[in-house]
Structures are given as structure tokens and as C-alpha cells.
Amino acid sequence: MAADGADSWTRAAAGIDVSFKPYEQHGVVANFATERPHREVACQWFRDDGVLAYLPLPGNLISIVWSTPADHAAELLALSPELFCDRVADAGGRRLGALSLVTPPAGFPLRLMRAPRMVAPRLALIGDAAHAIHPLSGHGINLGYQDARVLAETLMALPAHIDCGDLNWLRRFERARKEEVVALQSVTDGLQRLFSLPGQPFSLLRNAGLNFTHRLPVVKDLLVRYAMG
Numbered sequence: 052m053a054a055d056g057a058d059s060w061t062r063a064a065a066g067i068d069v070s071f072k073p074y075e076q077h078g079v080v081a082n083f084a085t086e087r088p089h090r091e092v093a094c095q096w097f098r099d100d101g102v103l104a105y106l107p108l109p110g111n112l113i114s115i116v117w118s119t120p121a122d123h124a125a126e127l128l129a130l131s132p133e134l135f136c137d138r139v140a141d142a143g144g145r146r147l148g149a150l151s152l153v154t155p156p157a158g159f160p161l162r163l164m165r166a167p168r169m170v171a172p173r174l175a176l177i178g179d180a181a182h183a184i185h186p187l188s189g190h191g192i193n194l195g196y197q198d199a200r201v202l203a204e205t206l207m208a209l210p211a212h213i214d215c216g217d218l219n220w221l222r223r224f225e226r227a228r229k230e231e232v233v234a235l236q237s238v239t240d241g242l243q244r245l246f247s248l249p250g251q252p253f254s255l256l257r258n259a260g261l262n263f264t265h266r267l268p269v270v271k272d273l274l275v276r277y278a279m280g
């Protein structure tokens with residue numbers, strides 16, 4: 052089982068060629084202590100300079116992901132800790148008051164990675180070794196957890212006379228995961244493109260879409276339940 056990330060050595064050794072689509076954005080991440088409690092609420096702002104997410108951690112701590120063009124990411128990472136805290140607090144409308152850094156910020160290039168296969172003889176790929184998506188959906192890790200759950204279920208159902216690395220048996224795992232992986236990759240990629248379009252008409256369209264979803268309890272409930280697994 053390979054869980055060695057988007058640049059998986061194991062996947063390459065098995066001869067599974069993947070396609071990468073760079074987003075020309077970097078994800079700037081850091082952890083902060085907050086002045087005001089976050090009340091376990093995650094927030095996301097779709098800004099002209101990218102997508103900023105505040106993600107609650109235990110206590111008065113949050114992690115942030117700011118997906119932003121590479122030059123803006125470089126500018127953020129070059130700021131002093133004090134200025135960086137101010138910039139992130141301002142970008143989030145000071146929702147949680149002042150922020151203080153707990154871990155130094157880091158930036159990662161963002162990319163979509165599609166693999167044609169999740170299995171090979173005696174090998175199953177899970178997590179980012181099998182798929183990587185833009186973080187704006189906040190679902191990268193969930194996809195990996197679901198891979199692990201479905202692979203475990205597939206192997207638990209293995210009859211005693213079949214080898215656990217049997218390719219035909221492992222294909223059951225691949226078939227069970229394919230639909231969700233492809234769907235989430237496509238939706239996340241589409242949203243990334245929609246939220247990258249500059250100009251007021253697109254901004255109005257995006258806001259209308261979000262408000263529309265917000266007012267439809269059935270759709271909203273479905274999305275929330277999906278997000279919570």
C-alpha cells in the first residue's frame with residue numbers, strides 16, 4: 052500500500068504515469084493563536100488575491116491556507132512575522148481579532164494530479180499518491196481517509212484462497228473509489244477556475260451561486276453531510 056504523497060516513489064516504481072496540472076498558485080500555510088475563540092467554525096474568503104481559509108484547531112488555534120498567485124505568495128512569505136499576522140488578520144476581516152504565529156509560514160505549489168490507475172499487481176495507492184486536488188474544497192485528506200477505509204473493507208472481504216495482492220481483487224477497491232475521486236477532482240477544478248475569473252460580472256455570479264446554495268436547506272444539508280463524511 053503506497054501512501055507516500057503526490058510525488059509517490061512507489062507509484063513511479065510501479066510504472067503508473069500521472070498527469071499534473073499546475074494551478075500557478077501557491078498555498079501559504081501557517082498556524083496561529085487567535086485573540087477571540089473560533090467556536091469550531093471554519094471560514095473561507097474568496098478574494099481577488101485568492102482563497103483564504105481559517106481552519107479551527109483545538110483550543111484557540113487555527114491553521115490557515117491562503118491559495119494565491121505565486122508572486123503574492125512570495126510577497127507574503129517575505130513579510131516579517133508581525134506584518135504577516137496583520138495581513139492574515141485583515142484579510143479575514145479581523146473575525147478572530149489579532150493573530151499570533153505559532154508555526155512559521157510555508158508555501159507549496161498547488162496542482163491537480165490525476166492517476167490513470169490506483170492499483171497494480173500487489174500495490175494499491177491511497178491518498179495523495181493516488182490523487183491531488185486544489186485545497187479550496189478542503190477535501191484532500193478526506194479523500195485519503197476514504198481510500199484507506201474502502202481498501203480495508205476490500206481486504207477484510209478477501210476469501211482465504213485469494214492472495215491479498217491479487218490485481219483483480221484490488222480492482223474492486225479502485226472501482227469503488229473512482230467515481231468519488233473523479234467527481235471531486237472535477238468539481239474542485241471547476242470551482243478553482245470559476246473563482247479565478249477576474250471581473251465584477253463573475254464576482255456577482257459567484258456570490259449569487261453561493262447565496263442561492265445558502266438559501267436551499269436541502270442542498271446545503273447534503274453538502275454539509277458530504278463534507279462530514
Ligand SMILES: Cc1cc2nc3c(=O)[nH]c(=O)nc-3n(C[C@H](O)[C@H](O)[C@H](O)COP(=O)(O)OP(=O)(O)OC[C@H]3O[C@@H](n4cnc5c(N)ncnc54)[C@H](O)[C@@H]3O)c2cc1C
Binds near residue numbers: 057116195
Ligand atoms: C497548501 C496545501 C493546503 C492543504 N489544505 C488542506 C485542507 O485544508 N484540508 C484537506 O483536507 N487537505 C488539504 N490539503 C491536502 C492534504 O494536505 C493532502 O491531501 C494530505 O496531506 C495527503 O495525505 P497523504 O498522507 O496521502 O500524503 P502526504 O501528506 O504527502 O504524506 C506522505 C508522507 O509520505 C512520506 N514519504 C514520501 N516518500 C517516502 C518514502 N520513500 N519512504 C517513507 N516515507 C515517505 C512523506 O514524508 C510524507 O510524510 C492541502 C494541501 C496543500 C498542498
